[in-house]
Amino acid sequence: LSTLLGELSKEFKIVLVVGGGDIARRYIDIGRKLGLDEKSLDIIGIASTRVNAQFFTMLLENSNKDQIPENMEDAIKLSKKYSIIVMGGTTPGHSTDMVGAELAEKVKADLFIIATNVDGIYSKDPMLHKDAKRFREIKIDDLIKIVGGTDWKKAGSNVIVDGPACEIIKRSRIKTYVINGKSINALKDLIKNGRLVEGTEVKI
Template sequence: MRIVVAIGGSILLKTYDAQRFQEYSDILKDLSNEHEIFIVVGGGKPAREYIGVARDLGAGEAKCDDLGIEVTRVNAKLLLLALGDYAYQKVPHNFNEAQEYSASGKIVVMGGTEPAHSTDAVSAILAEFVQADMLINLTSVDGMYTKDPNKFDDAELISEITATDMMDFIRNQDVKAGTYEFFDFTAIQMIKRSNLETVIANGFEPQNLIKAINGEKIGTRVISD
């Protein structure tokens, strides 16, 4: 299968050490023996902190986005270090480059692309661009909830949802740079129009990536309308 995996920056850099990078590297190396793998890495806390400084300096949202994109590319380079020869050792800056690098037969790792696109959106657009069989989004929660599980004890996990219902759910959410808490609208639009099999799961457990690929019941699965 051709698989696009989005890994939140907060997953990889929660403790600012190499452990999570190494854990994912070991899994991705094994998966690459059977699957064609593209990775999109988010910015996480480092991006949010830099963006906060930029806003304090009076930067507009596009410039804040641009700064966040640079951080995602640094995070991508760290994952490339962990993957070594299993990955193409250059971070693509756009989708054409990502597809070009994949011709090497190696794992492709990228960050953001341009302002106004979160890495969630980048992963969904990339999946459409390369005609992926599956998109897996590894985030800091177990999947999509009825409300923010970090704030509400009665939040319930949604095991399955259509892309249309998900679009309705997130339609009014804030989309400022560095504030994408779950999935942004562009990402869902891509999933809907491509009828793309998508799983959203907790990335703090790297084994969830394997479970999602194997079709195990985990996280939130976005189903066809």
């Protein structure tokens, strides 16, 4: 993935928002069992995303190795300096889905791509339900119903696209796709040619 993004950054401006993944969820689960409040759990999750972001910058040339942005303003400034920037979370109550959607809105991105660990958006969790149906495309209002509305749930929530991000996608009409982050060729084709080989397009 880092090789592909480095290659694409020679043609396109790329802003990458990384999540905390399983590491963040493990810390959050432990913290919740120990009685930490949601804000504290969010802070732990955000710290995990920033460590992941810092690690990823080390794999990329012409990236923001010396400064991981902690807010939108810093991210936008750095995007003018580097061809590719990487960041994590910002503030409690804002998931990295939401951060990515908001940043895409502010920089007027051509594409907002959510790279995840499944092959698109399903009718229900495909990890738990073998009969889950994958959508080639889905209307944003239907996606909002699947994820349970536009409200923020809790730290460590693991949904395909969270509610607050859906709300931003809807209002800003960002061209949005959800694909498997391990499908390197599909990601390349989508960015370079605007062609969705696999995954789901979110229709406004």
